[in-house]
Amino acid sequence: MALLEVKNLGISFGGLRAVDEFSVSIEKGELYGLIGPNGAGKTTVFNMLTGVYKPSNGVIMLDGQNITGKSTIEINRAGIARTFQNIRLFKAMSVLDNVKVGLHNHYKYSTAEGVFRMPRFFFTEKEMDKKAMELLSVFELDSKADFLASNLPYGDQRKLEIARALATQPKLLLLDEPAAGMNPNETAELMNTIRFVRDNFDMTVLLIEHDMSLVSGICEKLSVLNFGQLLCEGNTFDVLKNPEVITAYLGD
Amino acid sequence: MSNKATLAKAKMLKPQTKQSFTTYIMVIAAFVIMMVLSSTGNVSSQIEGLLVPLCVYSILAVSLNLTVGILGELSLGQAGFMCVGAYASALFSIATNESITVAWIRFPLAILVGGICAAVFGILIGIPVLRLRGDYLAIVTLAFGEIIKNVFAALYVGIDSNGLHIALNQADMNLAEDGTEIIRGALGVKGVPQDSTFVIGFVLLMITLIISYNFINSRTGRAVKAIRDNAIAAESVGLNITKYKLITFALTAFLAGLAGALYSHNYATLQAAKFDYNMSILILVFVVLGGIGNIRGSVIAAIVLTLLPEVLRSINNYRMLIYSIVLIVMMICTSNEKARNLIISVFNWLKDQIIKLKNMIIKPKTKEVK
Incomplete structure (x- = not known):
């Protein structure tokens, strides 16, 4: 039984299908990466997972508990915590x-x-x-x-x-671009910290990241989003070699 | 050795604790000075008459600062809550005037009744109003404040052998021969026992300060400040925003109710017209000039700005001119970075001079040699 089980998650803003048929399954203790070009819908997925947006369709199961469409507070109590792309501290x-x-x-x-x-x-x-x-x-x-x-x-x-x-x-930690704006030294330090957190807090981590050195350095598995749809998923090494992924990032 | 010990102790005190205790000591010192001055007959009757209002305005400023500074929402209905507290406590005092003859039992009860009634109003109004943010919230609280005032200004309440009569004009009350009118519409309430004294005002101000500081430096206060700083992040760590907003709003209203009770028992008559938006704005001025979120500043601003017009009465022609200049200077000092730094550097310079002077008088006994 996976810790986080997402099936056919989708959301529309008016006529725009921001995320469509997104599925992912994350085991306990995994370090999972969610990557994709700008505007692919990564943060939207995070916002649905944490209850900021209510998904139009699909199911989110956390540790066997259905948390689809619940409020942010309920989801936090159920065990998902997050950080933000643009830092939101008090x-x-x-x-x-x-x-x-x-x-x-x-x-x-x-x-x-x-x-x-x-x-x-x-x-x-x-x-x-x-x-x-x-x-x-x-x-x-x-x-x-x-x-x-x-x-x-x-x-x-x-x-x-x-x-x-x-x-x-939390049971699951969502990190939205944790290395954004960091220099290579800080990124390396952050990688160690994330690994440390995973090992010492028994944490499962799902992170969005653009910095490929961080993604390839610590993520065990990846999902790639492009135009709101799942492009491919699997082991980090395989995914980053996938020609479709390279095309999505760099163009033909 | 003892110096080191005290230094260590000072370091152990949390900055918040130090801040709150400084404020308590300042208020107590001001109270003692006033008491000594008035007992030796050095205080003019004008200032003497201002002592209770000073406490009232300080309490109001502190309470509004909880909403404006800690919760971060602009509320312009403070006079409305004060009005509820004033009327409720006045009614209580008049109703129990004969059954409880001892003022020092009756008055605290009346104050408590005023505070609780205001808090209930705060919650009732807070439920719809706190869905709004920023300017919209300010406008709606202003409207609610005016509504409360106008309802009380139109209210007629009387009592006779058949019980309580409530109506919106005098004729509808149908009072029996033996009845007495308690609230008479725009004429207000007459015959409120004048129980308010400076000592009670001071005690109430101290209670308000202790409640406010303890609230700010507790789990709930921390949650409220978190919501002020970033509502989205606060929600993401599982804080129930509506709940904490309501708690703060109710506490603000409760304290305003206390102030209202103190106010109504200071004068023989009580009229709703006093609690108009000018009063709300005046309280907001205290909060803004004292520094938003700064409890001590609120007290100081309330005291200075209430005393100033009276102190300046001798130069009557220029009174409002000087008052407005002081307002502007205070505004610049609290909002302008450069002006603030200038003041801080002046203070630091003064501090250095004092230390130098101290060193000149009491020479350090031994110099440490390495």
Whole structure:
């Protein structure tokens, strides 16, 4: 039984068929890549998987649970967390607080307990701090915990977004172009981080990426989208050699 | 050695905690100074009369800052919630005037009733209104504020041996001979017990500050700030946006209700016309000039801008001129990066001078030699 099972997923915006008959099956612990030329519908697939868009047809099963058409919040609780192509951090909040927002649904106390500073507030906040710092240290951000998120350098902002997504304790992590705007050194570092996350958090990762060095470096399997349709899928090595894929990227 | 220990302790305090405690200490200090001044007879009767309104406006500014600064939504209906709190508490006080004769039991209850009624209104209005964003939300809250005010201005409530009578004009009330009118339309409420004192106002302001700071620095407050910073990302980490918006809105309304109760028990008569959009805008001015999201700034702005017109009364002709200049200067100082940096550098210079002066007076005992 695959962790994520997507069958015949499709969505139309007016007359435009943005994604059509998209199917994918991702096993637990896999590092899966979704690639394709600009405008192929990759981010649209992500948005459907996370409930931002409601798919017109198709079924999404996560760990045996049907999550098709559910709200973003329900899907996050079911176990999908994501990062965004254009970084979406809580900019006016500290790095630590960003991660603590991610922990929100796992460490609970009521508003009243917070306002009146009941014992559970102190206890839970301490636990949250500890857990958040643990996560930050994975990404070597623990020394910058007090920084404002907007003051972090670009690469660190990307990492913080991943840390925040991991804080929601997902089963599946979706990364939307994690290496966008990074230099080769930062990309190499990011590859290590993603691998580390997969190995140490027992995470399944689905990522969209344009940087082929990253894709070929860490993804075990790939799906290629072109004009909203699945062009081919399979092992990374085979897919990248496929002449159809090369044509889609480079033209005839 | 002791110096090092205190330094370590200061570092251990979280910046938020330090910020909130600085504000508490400032407010307490201001209160003590005012109390000392007024007990030694150094305060003019004009200023004395302003003490309770100062607390009222500070509470209102702090409460509105929760919506504007923390939730990030512009609300112009604050006077409406204040109006609900004022009327509800006034009604409660008049109704229980005979059964609860001790003011210090009755008044806290009245304040609580005012706050809770306002919070209920906040939730009722918040459910439809919080679907909107930005300018639209501002317009609709403004409208709701005006609606509340006008409904209260048209309301007639009386009580007689048959029970409570509520009508929209005096003739419809059908009061019996022994009845008394409580709310008389645009004439408002008469005979509200004048229970508000500066001490109660101060206590209420402190409660408001503690609630606000604790709220901001809690799990809920963090969620609210996350929604302000990026709603899409907040949803993606599983935050229920509507819920947290409603909680903030209700809390804002509750605190405004407290302020309304304090306000209504400060004057003998209470008229709905006072709670018009000018009041809402005035509160928003406090929030904006004090710095959006800055609780301490709200208190300072509310105090300065309420006191200023009275202090300037002696130069009556130029009063509003100076008031507007102060407004503009404050606006530039809070929004302009260069002006702010200038002020910060002046402050730093002053700080350096003070440290130098201190070093001149108390010379460091030993110099460390490597």
